[in-house]
Amino acid sequence: MVFEGSEKKIEIVVSDSTGDLRLLGRKYWEKIVSKCNAEIISEIKNDEMIAYLLSESSLFVWKNSILMITCGKTSLVNSLLEFVKDFGVLNIENVLFQRKNEYYSHLQVSNFYDDLDLLKELLPGSAWRLGELDGHHNFIFYYEQTTAKFENDKTLELLMYNLEEEVGETLRSENLNIKNIRDILGLDSIFYDYQIDDFLFSPCGYSVNGIKDDSYFTIHLTPEKDGSYVSFETNDERLGHDELVSHFIKKLRPKSFDTICFNLSQLKALDGQTVINKCDHEISNKLSVSFAQHINNPVAKTSASYQLF
């Protein structure tokens, strides 16, 4: 039994005349979420936003925009298509659809190229691959009706692969509770003033959403022995991005990690880490993205052979 931790992600901005998306109510979002075969587990809200924790990751809803992240075998593109169908192409200002490196691509319902075929019929956007085909890479589809509404959106994504064995074992242990995982991740030291909603999956796996004003952070942890993976994402500019990366790398000790930065200045080089592949790209005149794959120093690493049967 394997679980695909790597995520797909959509960000959609609607026109001002569309009305407040937060007022649509949980029933509506349950429908959207069901289109990709996920479910809402719980929710938290504040004056700016609602954050839904999903059976496969997260959905954040602001007045004029949404952010949805799903992992596993979800077909997130279907949720995107349903949303666009409901509100109409003319009311969609911006769409960013992203698909990350997958571990078990043969188990997925679709691949990025299949998703593109569906998207292209509806939205005249463009698509790119960041990073080499033979290494970690990231697929992005982008559509804008007028101009990028993401310009204030300074988002950091941190994708951590193959946690150090000791960390992985701890995260897979049966007696783990939510407090233990929060401690392992060191959440209290950084997100002490965030409203938090988290869930421990069985037999393993953990998701957390945190919100504060219009900022969010979210972490999804899949500690499977063969192919452990943790993702972190935030739009909180007040937190130092270099410090955040450094914090999680120290806590989880992944063998390699990717950083994907939207509208952020270059991250500092980290002690003991080497960038082996890097790609900067201007998606539109208001939206740039920087992708980098980092590995541990010394770079020579030995992996086990994995018996398949």
Add this chain to the structure above:
Amino acid sequence: MVFEGSEKKIEIVVSDSTGDLRLLGRKYWEKIVSKCNAEIISEIKNDEMIAYLLSESSLFVWKNSILMITCGKTSLVNSLLEFVKDFGVLNIENVLFQRKNEYYSHLQVSNFYDDLDLLKELLPGSAWRLGELDGHHNFIFYYEQTTAKFENDKTLELLMYNLEEEVGETLRSENLNIKNIRDILGLDSIFYDYQIDDFLFSPCGYSVNGIKDDSYFTIHLTPEKDGSYVSFETNDERLGHDELVSHFIKKLRPKSFDTICFNLSQLKALDGQTVINKCDHEISNKLSVSFAQHINNPVAKTSASYQLF
């Protein structure tokens, strides 16, 4: 239009009582090759072996064994199943089935796990993955009826990814002829006493088989702009393996390359190259394999973003 250069490979040893496989004739091998949707282009032979150049790579036939390598969208497992059906499981001493990192896995007819489902029904073998899921890796299925017949089989595979742009451009140029490619690869300096059979594909791509006594070498070159790839393989122990790797790396200047060594001692570290992932594995008590992914030094490399549409 993209072409998957990465190969699948089978090695089969039959029992001594089976008779001389070389006497089966080209018609028989045309049938086997057609099962994976490839064709025989040409052949060369000597007292020990026959080497067929295929529309997608190569087939080598010895008295008691065959080696078949195919790329593109071929379903090599079907050729393997046909051969086993013809000769009977009891006459099959050893089978090694290998599948390399793929660039365009979504375009393949099957994935390794699909292939395994078919193989497992017929042959009670085992399968492994060498290398991490998130990096270059190699799948191997192995079956032995008695004991490994591959013990004298010291094979070097060298897989080169993302040739330096200047080299790639040269190899894609329209006016290239076979002599030019032989020069670029420096074949004459190493394989001067080999019998050679090579073919230049249109619009680009090149395959060569070389034989001498019971030794072979084969090179398959797919210089596509996005995802160029060259594979080299030989069982010739008389040639220094370290020198061979060094020779091709200097000629083709790939951004990264994998070495897969069967029953060979460790390769020397190459100047200017760093191993970022390494895996040694004992397949059976007579057959060991060592996989390593190397990248250029300095390791920080910048890649372009690739526009998909």
